[in-house]
Amino acid sequence: MNKDINAIISYIAKQEGVTEQEAIDEMQSAIDEGYNNPDPAVRAYWAAMPFFDRPTPQKLILYLLEKIENEKQH
Numbered sequence: 001m002n003k004d005i006n007a008i009i010s011y012i013a014k015q016e017g018v019t020e021q022e023a024i025d026e027m028q029s030a031i032d033e034g035y036n037n038p039d040p041a042v043r044a045y046w047a048a049m050p051f052f053d054r055p056t057p058q059k060l061i062l063y064l065l066e067k068i069e070n071e072k073q074h
């Protein structure tokens with residue numbers, strides 16, 4: 001699965017015309033911004049995720065992929 005995540009990040013980077021590290025940095029910045037959002041609905045969404053702290057882009061991608069797969073099976 002790690003290979004899949006790296007392929008996703010590579011694809012995003014190519015689509016955005018940036019390096020993979022720049023894509024990761026931008027994703028982390030967006031995650032940090034969302035994680036720090038004071039809106040109660042946003043905070044509840046993050047609280048429902050199985051992370052002890054803000055996730056890395058790789059962990060968030062993995063979580064979302066697994067969530068999509070589980071929803072497709074039900």
